[in-house]
Amino acid sequence: MSRTGEGPEPSRDGDRDHTHVAFSALLEDSAEELYESAPCGYLSTLMDGTIAKINTTLLNWLGLDREDVVGRRRFVDLLTVGGKLYHETHFAPLLRMQGELRGIALEMRTARGARLAVLVSSTVKFGSEGDPLLIRTSVFDASDRRAYEEELLRRRKEAEQARAEAEAAHRQAEADRQRLADALAVLQRSLLPETLPRLPGVETAVHYHTASPDRLGGDFYDLFPLGDGRWAFFLGDVCGKGPEAASLTSLTRHTLRTSAHHDPAPVAALTTLNTVLHERYSASGDPRYCTVVYGVLEPGGEGRPTTVQLASGGHPPALVLRAGGGVDLLPTPGGLLVGVLPNAPVATTRTTLAPGDTLLLYTDGLTEARTGPTRASLYGEDALYAFLAAQAPATAQELVTALTGLLKGFGEGLDDDAALLALGVPDTPAHPLPVSDPPR
Amino acid sequence: MDIRRRNNVRITGAADGPVVLLAHGFGCDQNMWRLVEPALAERHRVVAFDYVGSGGSDLSAWDAERYSSLRGYARDVVEICEELDLRRAVFVGHSVSAMVGVLAAEAAPERIGAMAMVTPSPCYVDDDGYRGGFAREDIDELLDSLESNYLGWSSAMAPVIMGNPERPELGQELTNSFCATDPDIARVFARTTFLSDSRDDLARVNVPTLVMECSEDVIAPREVGAYVHAAIPGSRLVTLDATGHCPQLSAPEATARELLGFLRDLQ
Numbered sequence: 001m002s003r004t005g006e007g008p009e010p011s012r013d014g015d016r017d018h019t020h021v022a023f024s025a026l027l028e029d030s031a032e033e034l035y036e037s038a039p040c041g042y043l044s045t046l047m048d049g050t051i052a053k054i055n056t057t058l059l060n061w062l063g064l065d066r067e068d069v070v071g072r073r074r075f076v077d078l079l080t081v082g083g084k085l086y087h088e089t090h091f092a093p094l095l096r097m098q099g100e101l102r103g104i105a106l107e108m109r110t111a112r113g114a115r116l117a118v119l120v121s122s123t124v125k126f127g128s129e130g131d132p133l134l135i136r137t138s139v140f141d142a143s144d145r146r147a148y149e150e151e152l153l154r155r156r157k158e159a160e161q162a163r164a165e166a167e168a169a170h171r172q173a174e175a176d177r178q179r180l181a182d183a184l185a186v187l188q189r190s191l192l193p194e195t196l197p198r199l200p201g202v203e204t205a206v207h208y209h210t211a212s213p214d215r216l217g218g219d220f221y222d223l224f225p226l227g228d229g230r231w232a233f234f235l236g237d238v239c240g241k242g243p244e245a246a247s248l249t250s251l252t253r254h255t256l257r258t259s260a261h262h263d264p265a266p267v268a269a270l271t272t273l274n275t276v277l278h279e280r281y282s283a284s285g286d287p288r289y290c291t292v293v294y295g296v297l298e299p300g301g302e303g304r305p306t307t308v309q310l311a312s313g314g315h316p317p318a319l320v321l322r323a324g325g326g327v328d329l330l331p332t333p334g335g336l337l338v339g340v341l342p343n344a345p346v347a348t349t350r351t352t353l354a355p356g357d358t359l360l361l362y363t364d365g366l367t368e369a370r371t372g373p374t375r376a377s378l379y380g381e382d383a384l385y386a387f388l389a390a391q392a393p394a395t396a397q398e399l400v401t402a403l404t405g406l407l408k409g410f411g412e413g414l415d416d417d418a419a420l421l422a423l424g425v426p427d428t429p430a431h432p433l434p435v436s437d438p439p440r
Numbered sequence: 441m442d443i444r445r446r447n448n449v450r451i452t453g454a455a456d457g458p459v460v461l462l463a464h465g466f467g468c469d470q471n472m473w474r475l476v477e478p479a480l481a482e483r484h485r486v487v488a489f490d491y492v493g494s495g496g497s498d499l500s501a502w503d504a505e506r507y508s509s510l511r512g513y514a515r516d517v518v519e520i521c522e523e524l525d526l527r528r529a530v531f532v533g534h535s536v537s538a539m540v541g542v543l544a545a546e547a548a549p550e551r552i553g554a555m556a557m558v559t560p561s562p563c564y565v566d567d568d569g570y571r572g573g574f575a576r577e578d579i580d581e582l583l584d585s586l587e588s589n590y591l592g593w594s595s596a597m598a599p600v601i602m603g604n605p606e607r608p609e610l611g612q613e614l615t616n617s618f619c620a621t622d623p624d625i626a627r628v629f630a631r632t633t634f635l636s637d638s639r640d641d642l643a644r645v646n647v648p649t650l651v652m653e654c655s656e657d658v659i660a661p662r663e664v665g666a667y668v669h670a671a672i673p674g675s676r677l678v679t680l681d682a683t684g685h686c687p688q689l690s691a692p693e694a695t696a697r698e699l700l701g702f703l704r705d706l707q
Contacts (some may be wrong), residue, residue: 001571023657047690048656048683074683081574082581085634086589088659088685089467089535096689097471097618105588107581255521398469 041139058139075137080115082106095135099124105142117146153215191249196223199252201299202306207398209225209365209407211241218245219363220418221252228386229299232260235421236292236315248288251280256294266294266311270338270346277339289339291315293361297423305352306425308359308417312347313338318365321392321399323356327385353434358424358432361386365418369410396424442525447516448496452495453481458703459526462488464515465535466633468619469495472534475692480699481701487524491516493625507628510636513542521551528553530703534557535685539638542645554706556650556699560668561660573661579634586626642671648677650702656683676695
């Protein structure tokens with residue numbers, strides 16, 4: 001109630017009268033009555049803990065009679081055993097050292113054996129010489145507060161337990177992930193040759209990009225000797241991505257390699273592959289397919305040019321960058337996806353490579369890279385042809401280096417696997433060194 | 441490892457006097473000795489320290505496995521003796537520290553020449569034919585009390601208190617800091633203290649030993665004092681007219697008088 005200004009209004013006067021009456025009643029309350037019936041427990045002890053004075057509130061809480069307590073019991077006698085231990089190891093020493101202690105949680109034992117959770121504060125009263133005389137202690141019933149704290153403690157323990165379990169699970173997951181990554185790395189190495197063999201009179205270069213984070217690509221290539229001086233090579237793209245594509249890639253690669261040794265003719269190799277894939281997948285209701293260019297290269301010499309026979313199943317056409325500049329497309333119209341139909345037509349073509357010519361096989365990850373500010377348009381074949389025309393003539397390595405730079409420039413726009421295989425006849429075929437980019 | 445810093449070692453008193461090593465027990469730190477230290481320091485070189493995990497020690501040196509055994513605490517004592525090159529020091533151990541002293545004296549007999557045990561107990565839990573004063577459940581109750589009271593310890597303040605042994609005033613200004621302990625560490629110390637059984641070690645004590653007990657002590661009752669006295673060959677038992685477990689605080693003059701008497705008789 002505030003007193004403001006002069007000449008208070010009648011209603012305020014009325015309030016003040018009422019307050020006055022209440023205050024009078026309070027002032028008539030004796031100090032003794034306040035002590036005995038306070039809403040908290042009070043007790044005073046000698047320095048050795050002997051209880052000298054205790055209020056009615058605390059006696060009632062504990063169910064004890066004054067005459068059984070005063071002069072007969074010490075403060076620690078009112079505590080549970082755990083409380084006694086805590087009192088002797090923490091409470092009493094601190095109180096001696098500091099002269100006061102506030103809000104310590106202890107448990108008291110009632111006459112009927114029940115526990116009473118309390119918060120205890122004590123101060124030491126010192127004599128004029130600074131000598132400790134007695135200890136005054138107030139006791140608050142903290143049952144609800146303690147229940148709440150125990151709940152918090154319980155929750156904290158649960159949270160710590162959960163965190164420990166989560167950390168263990170995370171460590172396990174990390175170990176599993178590493179194990180899986182190691183296994184995938186082994187598998188991935190089985191999909192591609194680790195290095196390309198040396199071809200006499202031919203320079204080779206490859207680049208391989210996988211879009212999937214597990215490094216299992218759906219593109220593939222290979223180059224291997226047929227044993228009669230000729231070399232077989234292929235490059236392709238299976239449908240899908242990730243582990244399932246990798247499984248298909250593995251089957252495709254090994255089928256082509258095997259059939260090439262049986263009958264190296266390009267049409268025969270792709271026909272065998274079509275039969276195998278169709279039997280394995282489409283016939284069992286799970287159609288999967290690939291596009292592939294397969295070729296046989298016969299190195300030239302003694303006036304004979306290097307010749308290349310190609311067969312394609314639904315794959316983007318191979319190209320040749322000519323020594324004199326310009327780019328030749330090697331279209332194979334009519335070739336269909338390999339593995340879809342029981343008897344797929346295979347289109348063939350052939351070309352010769354003069355010194356300075358370079359043959360390029362690529363997968364459509366290159367031409368279907370998304371470009372433009374919004375990544376809305378595809379890079380496209382026309383752009384690729386224009387890019388290649390600007391490079392020609394180029395050695396296999398120069399060409400792959402330029403295209404690798406192009407791929408890098410697509411950034412996020414390159415969201416599919418991409419494979420490049422270049423075979424070039426050097427101008428001066430003195431050192432037929434294979435140059436290859438290891439699979440990445 | 442800087443042992444002096446790790447254990448917050450503090451040296452006072454007569455530089456060339458006989459060495460008294462003061463070891464606190466479970467609960468609070470070396471400040472427990474503050475009321476008897478001046479009397480001892482008049483003619484003795486007084487070395488006080490905190491066990492790793494307590495008071496102003498380096499908490500980063502704490503290791504749950506090492507400090508789950510009284511031998512871990514005894515290693516602290518031996519390492520301090522070696523660091524200061526103490527020889528035939530008088531080890532004064534309060535409560536559980538008396539048993540730590542027994543292990544330290546056994547491990548490094550040349551370092552410890554005598555022992556004063558203040559309210560010792562070799563085993564707090566009752567056993568067949570032995571009364572330590574407590575049941576196993578009582579110890580669990582104490583552990584609950586530890587969880588309910590942090591005594592001013594908080595993870596945020598701990599680095600300030602614990603990491604500044606060269607500025608002890610920082611810690612001492614904080615309420616309850618003498619007994620403020622990381623709850624996880626306090627729990628380990630409590631279990632080690634109250635669940636250890638060192639009764640068999642007492643018979644091997646072979647240095648002059650003073651056993652001090654209080655007339656009223658709920659933690660180490662008089663029959664425990666009598667047990668320790670009987671178990672250590674040639675020990676002297678003194679019963680202080682004092683209440684509680686910490687006579688060095690509740691009856692500092694009497695405690696200092698008995699300690700000085702024991703120290704005098706050693707010479």
